[in-house]
Amino acid sequence: xxxxxxVLSFSAFLFATGVYGVLARRNAILVLMSIELMLGxxxxxxxxxxxxxxxxxxxxxxxxxxxxxxxxAGIGLAIVIxxxxxxxxxxxxxxxxxxW
Amino acid sequence: MSAQEYTFVVLALVGVVSAVRLVTAxxxxxxxxxxxxxxxxxxxxxxLLGAEFVGWVQILIYVGAIxxxxxxxxxxxxxxxxxxxxxxxxxxxxxxxGLAILAGLVFLFREAFPWDGPRIDxxxxxxxxxxxxxxxxxxxxxxxxxxxxxxxxxxAIVLSRKDEGS
Numbered sequence: 001x002x003x004x005x006x007v008l009s010f011s012a013f014l015f016a017t018g019v020y021g022v023l024a025r026r027n028a029i030l031v032l033m034s035i036e037l038m039l040g041x042x043x044x045x046x047x048x049x050x051x052x053x054x055x056x057x058x059x060x061x062x063x064x065x066x067x068x069x070x071x072x073a074g075i076g077l078a079i080v081i082x083x084x085x086x087x088x089x090x091x092x093x094x095x096x097x098x099x100w
Numbered sequence: 101m102s103a104q105e106y107t108f109v110v111l112a113l114v115g116v117v118s119a120v121r122l123v124t125a126x127x128x129x130x131x132x133x134x135x136x137x138x139x140x141x142x143x144x145x146x147x148l149l150g151a152e153f154v155g156w157v158q159i160l161i162y163v164g165a166i167x168x169x170x171x172x173x174x175x176x177x178x179x180x181x182x183x184x185x186x187x188x189x190x191x192x193x194x195x196x197x198g199l200a201i202l203a204g205l206v207f208l209f210r211e212a213f214p215w216d217g218p219r220i221d222x223x224x225x226x227x228x229x230x231x232x233x234x235x236x237x238x239x240x241x242x243x244x245x246x247x248x249x250x251x252x253x254x255x256a257i258v259l260s261r262k263d264e265g266s
Contacts, residue, residue, distance in 0.1 A: 001219040002104050002149065008209045010112040010145065014119055014138070016202035021123035023194030027186050029173050030128060033135050036166065037119055040142045043158075047151045051220045056233045059154050062146075063230070066154075066161050067245045071252035073166050077173040078259040084177040093188055 007048040014041035028080045028090040032073060039069045108148055115141030126186065128179045129171070136167040149220055153227040 014037055021034025043062040050058025084090050101109075115138050122134040139162040146155030179186070234242050 001102055002108050003215060003219055004213050004217060005209060005215055006105065006108060006112070007145070007149070007220065008213060009206060010108075010115065012202055012205035012209070013116050014142075015205065016198040017116075017119040017123055019201050020194050020198035023197055024123065024187050024191045026188040027128060027179055029170060029177065029179070030123075030131055030186060033131060033170060034123060036135065036162075037122065037138065040139055040158075040162075043154075044142060044145060047146050047149055047154055048220060051149045051151060052218055056229050059151050059230055060233050060238050062151075062154050063157060063234075064241065064245055066157060067249060070161055070166060071249055073169055074256045075252050075259070077169060078256040080173060081176050081260055090177050090179070 004048060004052055007044065011041040011044040026091045026093050028092050031092060032076045036069060036073065039065055104148060108145065111141050111144045111148065127181050128174050128186065132167055132170045132174060135170065136163050139163055153230045
């Protein structure tokens with residue numbers, strides 16, 4: 001028997017850490033890793049509420065989140081490698097082709 | 101506090117410390133390994149909550165596949181070592197935003213879920229129940245996800261392929 005607020009604070013901390021990582025990092029792969037951290041935090045909440053309410057729907061959504069995260073990581077890394085091939089850098093603040 | 105809660109606190113502390121190390125690491129490969137530790141502890145938390153299928157899927161897909169994908173990405177791109185090279189100049193603002201989000205979330209769920217409220221009873225998360233749910237009520241989203249994965253696969257191949265003709 002685990003208290004719900006314990007799990008919720010764990011996931012809130014993971015999410016806040018992920019937000020910090022997305023904002024503070026300039027290497028694109030590290031930004032992608034921080035996004036994975038945020039997705040993981042959301043999935044923790046989904047699973048915790050699913051178990052607390054005794055309904056399976058939250059866990060099905062957690063599985064979908066994992067699948068979408070895998071797709072996002074694959075496409076994101078392909079784009080990052082393409083940018084590196086063209087610009088010799090993957091710092092997100094130096095990639096400014098679409099910046100007005 | 102029960103034994104499960106102590107185990108959870110230990111797991112959560114390991115996960116939180118390695119998450120903090122992930123966003124402050126000076127070496128990108130170390131960051132990827134800390135990501136593996138964090139996601140493995142998240143998988144352990146799923147197992148502890150009784151969601152066995154999601155827990156093992158998390159460990160297999162994240163630690164086994166996605167982190168390896170990130171390591172390949174790191175090998176194919178040259179990243180400098182050092183905090184100034186990996187972080188931008190807005191670290192303080194980012195820290196404040198993260199802190200504000202943490203405070204907001206804690207404030208919200210302290211109102212909604214009191215400490216002595218309902219507890220998590222590890223009951224429902226067997227593979228059988230998840231399989232039944234996916235292949236009856238969620239069969240259309242499931243097919244959509246498989247189509248999305250196929251599209252992502254083809255997209256990644258098309259994007260990272262070298263153009264022979266041009």
